[in-house]
Amino acid sequence: MPALRLPAFYESFLYLVLHWIVLATSWNLLSGYSGYFSFGHGAFYGAGVYTTAVLAGKMDVPFAWTLPAAALLPALLGVALGAIVFRVRNVRGELFALLTLAVTFVLATIVLNTPIDGGPGVYLSAVAVPSLAPTASGSFYLMALALAVVTLAIAYAVTKMRLGVGLFAIHDDEDAAEVMGVPTYRYKLVAFGLSCGLAGLAGGIQALFVSYVTSNGTFNITVPLTVVLMSVLGGTRHWAGPAIGATVITILLYASTAADQAVAGKAVVGAILVGAVLFMPDGILGLAVARLRRMRAAASSIAQAPPAYATRLPATAAPRARTGEPLVVVRGLRKSFRGVRALDGVDLDVREGEILGVLGPNGSGKSTLINVVSGHYRADAGSIVFAGRELLHLRAHRIARAGIARTYQIPRPFAHMTVRDNVALTAMFGGEALDPGEARAQAGEWLAFTDLAARADALPGDLNLHQTKFLELARALASRPRLVLLDEVLSGLTPGEIDEAVELIRRIRARGTTIVLVEHVMRVVTALSDRIVVLDQGRVLAEGLADDVMSRREVAIAYLGTVHA
Amino acid sequence: MKKHTSVWHRLGLAVAVTFFAVPVALAQGAQPPIRIGSTLALTGPLASTSLVHKVVGEIYVEQLNKRGGLLGRQVEWIVKDDQSKPDLARTLYEQLVTSDKVDLLMGPYATGAILSAMGVAQRFNKVLVHHTFGIPSLAKYEMQFPAWSLGADPANTVPNTVLDALGALPKPPKTIAVVTSKFPSVHFMSLGAREVAKKRGLTEVLFLEWDFGNLDYGPIAARVKDARPDFVWVGAIGLEGTQLLEAMSKIDYAPPLHFYMYPAPGPMSKSPLAKNALSMTVFEEHPPFTNAAGAAEFISLYHVRAANARIPDTSVEVQAAASYTAWQILEAGVRGARSLDDKAIGAWIKANRIDTIQGRLRFDGPSNYGDDLMRVKQVQNGRWVTVWPKEYAAPGATLQVP
Numbered sequence: 001m002p003a004l005r006l007p008a009f010y011e012s013f014l015y016l017v018l019h020w021i022v023l024a025t026s027w028n029l030l031s032g033y034s035g036y037f038s039f040g041h042g043a044f045y046g047a048g049v050y051t052t053a054v055l056a057g058k059m060d061v062p063f064a065w066t067l068p069a070a071a072l073l074p075a076l077l078g079v080a081l082g083a084i085v086f087r088v089r090n091v092r093g094e095l096f097a098l099l100t101l102a103v104t105f106v107l108a109t110i111v112l113n114t115p116i117d118g119g120p121g122v123y124l125s126a127v128a129v130p131s132l133a134p135t136a137s138g139s140f141y142l143m144a145l146a147l148a149v150v151t152l153a154i155a156y157a158v159t160k161m162r163l164g165v166g167l168f169a170i171h172d173d174e175d176a177a178e179v180m181g182v183p184t185y186r187y188k189l190v191a192f193g194l195s196c197g198l199a200g201l202a203g204g205i206q207a208l209f210v211s212y213v214t215s216n217g218t219f220n221i222t223v224p225l226t227v228v229l230m231s232v233l234g235g236t237r238h239w240a241g242p243a244i245g246a247t248v249i250t251i252l253l254y255a256s257t258a259a260d261q262a263v264a265g266k267a268v269v270g271a272i273l274v275g276a277v278l279f280m281p282d283g284i285l286g287l288a289v290a291r292l293r294r295m296r297a298a299a300s301s302i303a304q305a306p307p308a309y310a311t312r313l314p315a316t317a318a319p320r321a322r323t324g325e326p327l328v329v330v331r332g333l334r335k336s337f338r339g340v341r342a343l344d345g346v347d348l349d350v351r352e353g354e355i356l357g358v359l360g361p362n363g364s365g366k367s368t369l370i371n372v373v374s375g376h377y378r379a380d381a382g383s384i385v386f387a388g389r390e391l392l393h394l395r396a397h398r399i400a401r402a403g404i405a406r407t408y409q410i411p412r413p414f415a416h417m418t419v420r421d422n423v424a425l426t427a428m429f430g431g432e433a434l435d436p437g438e439a440r441a442q443a444g445e446w447l448a449f450t451d452l453a454a455r456a457d458a459l460p461g462d463l464n465l466h467q468t469k470f471l472e473l474a475r476a477l478a479s480r481p482r483l484v485l486l487d488e489v490l491s492g493l494t495p496g497e498i499d500e501a502v503e504l505i506r507r508i509r510a511r512g513t514t515i516v517l518v519e520h521v522m523r524v525v526t527a528l529s530d531r532i533v534v535l536d537q538g539r540v541l542a543e544g545l546a547d548d549v550m551s552r553r554e555v556a557i558a559y560l561g562t563v564h565a
Numbered sequence: 566m567k568k569h570t571s572v573w574h575r576l577g578l579a580v581a582v583t584f585f586a587v588p589v590a591l592a593q594g595a596q597p598p599i600r601i602g603s604t605l606a607l608t609g610p611l612a613s614t615s616l617v618h619k620v621v622g623e624i625y626v627e628q629l630n631k632r633g634g635l636l637g638r639q640v641e642w643i644v645k646d647d648q649s650k651p652d653l654a655r656t657l658y659e660q661l662v663t664s665d666k667v668d669l670l671m672g673p674y675a676t677g678a679i680l681s682a683m684g685v686a687q688r689f690n691k692v693l694v695h696h697t698f699g700i701p702s703l704a705k706y707e708m709q710f711p712a713w714s715l716g717a718d719p720a721n722t723v724p725n726t727v728l729d730a731l732g733a734l735p736k737p738p739k740t741i742a743v744v745t746s747k748f749p750s751v752h753f754m755s756l757g758a759r760e761v762a763k764k765r766g767l768t769e770v771l772f773l774e775w776d777f778g779n780l781d782y783g784p785i786a787a788r789v790k791d792a793r794p795d796f797v798w799v800g801a802i803g804l805e806g807t808q809l810l811e812a813m814s815k816i817d818y819a820p821p822l823h824f825y826m827y828p829a830p831g832p833m834s835k836s837p838l839a840k841n842a843l844s845m846t847v848f849e850e851h852p853p854f855t856n857a858a859g860a861a862e863f864i865s866l867y868h869v870r871a872a873n874a875r876i877p878d879t880s881v882e883v884q885a886a887a888s889y890t891a892w893q894i895l896e897a898g899v900r901g902a903r904s905l906d907d908k909a910i911g912a913w914i915k916a917n918r919i920d921t922i923q924g925r926l927r928f929d930g931p932s933n934y935g936d937d938l939m940r941v942k943q944v945q946n947g948r949w950v951t952v953w954p955k956e957y958a959a960p961g962a963t964l965q966v967p
Binding site for chain 1: 604648651656657677680705749
């Protein structure tokens, strides 16, 4: 642009567009990707504004030297805040939004009531603008362009990395993501730090652009509201969505600056945005991507042959040896919920290569056992040793990486990720820890194994229950676990579908994977299991071979109540 | 024969007039208008006050064109909405200069936008006359000219004017409470008031600050009541002063002598709690201000146009007067320089005194500021009247005390 020697106004206008692209895209790194809506972006942007304003305006530090600090300080603030709030399970959704909004007001109060500002604002007219172009406007444009390119490159790269996949999974179901191996806490911190750092950098440049910085003008609700609107309009699940939204909104707002149409123009812009959000809730790119995906899904379902059900194991999935040695040793496992003992001193072993059926009446602790072993819940006491390693104090994602996968009784696929991406995620974050490209390739094989290849590009919401259950299985298998915990994977299926599932489980076991099968369908448990454990009121009631266990009196009582015959 | 000759004379005269006048008229008509560009915060949080400047600008340009325009050309005002955003103001001023290529600039409203516009004017060597810029020390550009005559050092001169007025009372105040918003253009004046009061021997019994945007004035009111000052300096802007008065009223307290920096004029003058409240002004709708040339006509036009624009308070006071003054300065500069050349205009303004509805202004002081013409006004019988200095007092008005 500077080389074209266009009027300075074009450079300044493009600066504004790029400025908002950076702010919206940086906001989206955490809030769009992971769903942690932050209303505190103005705080971190403002921290950058004031870092540069104070260093350059009050301490005479050269402007360029202030920019690393303008990025670093907000990034550290974000990480420090995240390190606290991301540990609190309940601070999600609107609570997180409100908390970050509160941070804006806290920072504004600190800035206004300390020598950082103190009231009069900070004036930067004496600060020299770096001579990157023949004009000051050209220099600002080039700085914003460089920052926008870097920001968009980061946003793009993140979507192609484990980080992005993990963040998208957090968006859909954070607890399930953690259990599937996503280090949710670390990923949120990294995303928050990046988001805040980039916003701070944009703030640092903006401080010099406006040249007069006041607390009231900096720390206000306009910045977060605008970036949210921009990102939602463009599409939060695409790296380029916020950039498109920022460009559209900045142009629309600029187009309505003629005085005669100022109010009407803003009303029209508002109406356009309301309409766009109403009719394109996933944003411009969300709509485009959905159409593309539907076309791909239709094409792949036409191209795929009718199911050759579970014909082969993926080439990479070499069978494991069945040693019969204890793979999992559980001792004295306890878990209570508000005084109700769901697990009350459970002792059991799971041997390598076996299928262990876990039975018990409703409320006996079966699902809690799965949840505790997989790390979904933290045990109150006891011990879980897996392949010689104590799991009790490990976070769920570390348990997944150790080689334990699970399915959920009520399937919990990541709703906005395609079937293929759902499976690829566990290949990325499970025991194999494949890189994203390999994971996607291997996901295809597991989808073929579970007869879902034709639905690879569909969203989970487009699958029927049978397919969704098989997706759960495919996800569990793709992590190449040593132990799979199947939590009522057959519930809700028709007899024919159950037979197919039984066959599939047999094939899974055939490759040496150890299986813990929690199930209500007795015929399946007895047909599949090598051994059975019966739980009742959080304790092991019986353990042994299926016929043995089921014939015991205490088991019959637990299931049927008082035995009269 | 005589009659015949007369007819020929008249005909000849008519031809001659036509011969010379038509081309001149055509030439005048062919000349494009002088274009003056500015932005105003027509939307966003500053819109209500900016609307005053829009109405005033429209009135002035209309009057100017009726008088034949400038340099024989009509004047066109191009005004854009900066949406109360300083960064957008900067970009729009660049658009006005580099793309719209306006001949002259007029300032926007509010400190942040004015500083943004000032930076653009400085880069492109344009004269910038601005309306109500509140912090003179920040105005560094040599071709910026303030229309609001608050002097180069208002933090010193304005409190002195107020305390001069109070000092002339039979029982001058001995103690002062300074409570202030941290709004930049108010805050530095309040800090100045503390220093001035100290120098003049008043005892400061309370100093309190609040963040701009504060809504809870109860604790502040209670602290003021407890301090029992003779005089309360309230560094308030907009509705803050009225809100503080309401909070004071709830605890059955009425300050004896009370001053408000920049109150929203309408709400304060109409509030029964604001009886005898003091403030500053550069213009009110009474003599001697209304004796200035053009003032009466402007007031009359403004009442109508402001009502049509649904501005709640249609009286001409600081904002409207400063806005009108800005246009008077620009017009005087162009006429004086007989040119649209910014350097020539700037040099002329700096070297001359300009008659405005605020009075005769000069621009040869620090940061091009001249005299502090701020006067003390007071709410009396539901309206603002100037009470100090006595020569500017409304007819029959004197400073009232409880």
